[in-house]
Amino acid sequence: xxxxxxxxxxxxxxxxxxxxxxxxxxxxxxxxxxxxxxxxxxxxxxxxxxxxxxxxxxxxxxxxxxxxxxxxxxxxxxxxxxxxxxxxxxxxxxxxxxxxxxxxxxxxxxxxxxxx
Amino acid sequence: xxxxxxxxxxxxxxxxxxxxxxxxxxxxxxxxxxxxxxxxxxxxxxxxxxxxxxxxxxxxxxxxxxxxxxxxxxxxxxxxxxxxxxxxxxxxxxxxxxxxxxxxxxxxxxxxxxxxxxxxxxxxxxxxxxxxxxxxxxxxxxxxxxxxxxxxxxxxxxxxxxxxxxxxxxxxxxxxxxxxxxxx
Numbered sequence: 001x002x003x004x005x006x007x008x009x010x011x012x013x014x015x016x017x018x019x020x021x022x023x024x025x026x027x028x029x030x031x032x033x034x035x036x037x038x039x040x041x042x043x044x045x046x047x048x049x050x051x052x053x054x055x056x057x058x059x060x061x062x063x064x065x066x067x068x069x070x071x072x073x074x075x076x077x078x079x080x081x082x083x084x085x086x087x088x089x090x091x092x093x094x095x096x097x098x099x100x101x102x103x104x105x106x107x108x109x110x111x112x113x114x115x116x
Numbered sequence: 117x118x119x120x121x122x123x124x125x126x127x128x129x130x131x132x133x134x135x136x137x138x139x140x141x142x143x144x145x146x147x148x149x150x151x152x153x154x155x156x157x158x159x160x161x162x163x164x165x166x167x168x169x170x171x172x173x174x175x176x177x178x179x180x181x182x183x184x185x186x187x188x189x190x191x192x193x194x195x196x197x198x199x200x201x202x203x204x205x206x207x208x209x210x211x212x213x214x215x216x217x218x219x220x221x222x223x224x225x226x227x228x229x230x231x232x233x234x235x236x237x238x239x240x241x242x243x244x245x246x247x248x249x250x251x252x253x254x255x256x257x258x259x260x261x262x263x264x265x266x267x268x269x270x271x272x273x274x275x276x277x278x279x280x281x282x283x284x285x286x287x288x289x290x291x292x293x294x295x296x297x298x299x300x
Contacts, residue, residue: 003224003227004221006125007214008129012129012133015207019206020136027182028148028182032132039158042158046227047228047229048227048229052163071230073243075260076260078167080271082170084278090181091283091285094286097185106141
């Protein structure tokens with residue numbers, strides 16, 4: 001059920017990116033989709049009653065038995081994905097700003113003179 | 117405990133719906149910020165403190181970037197969506213995709229029981245290996261840090277490459293020399 005809510009969030013982002021005419025709205029839809037995927041991936045690795053995957057340092061022994069932690073692998077990969085999403089957001093927003101300066105509007109149906 | 121996640125996810129969904137449907141562009145950007153900080157909270161309660169910290173930092177930067185894009189251009193109201201019929205078709209298609217796609221979650225591990233813990237004890241999965249041997253092999257108490265900086269360091273190198281490439285693209289797009297008047 002929680003997974004389905006994440007998927008609903010993804011679908012809201014997809015609807016926003018497909019239907020809206022405003023360029024910034026499309027970017028926001030893509031951002032919403034990124035949130036949904038990140039939260040879903042972290043949820044898959046969650047364990048009820050688990051600990052954060054940080055061990056107690058110097059003894060070299062795990063904090064508890066190692067299987068009581070949440071899954072560290074999705075967390076590491078989502079960490080990468082979040083930072084990359086910031087870079088792609090900066091690129092998309094700069095495209096939006098440049099298009100606005102050129103055409104004076106964010107409306108994608110008004111921008112008919114794209115020439116590459 | 118899962119009630120908390122339901123509440124936070126509903127908060128994020130409502131914020132996303134307002135961001136999609138409101139008329140004012142700046143307020144929809146603010147709603148995206150609310151959704152992002154809600155996501156940071158949910159990461160914190162899902163026992164992922166590293167992700168929560170990163171999400172807050174990235175969210176602040178993303179809000180600055182998005183507000184820079186929309187702050188003085190707020191007058192550009194775009195009346196209505198596309199034609200009524202195409203909106204209906206899009207909503208129906210998205211709903212059908214949603215209803216079909218929810219069947220996928222039957223194959224997922226149950227919430228709260230991750231895959232690496234459900235499998236048989238003898239099988240050595242990657243997560244189990246990182247958890248049991250991570251401190252010994254890398255010397256990092258934080259297993260997430262040991263994964264991104266030691267076990268999968270090439271992954272992080274690729275991430276840095278992608279990040280700097282996108283920033284390079286943004287810089288090229290926004291530089292002053294690109295403002296050449298083209299007579300159209």
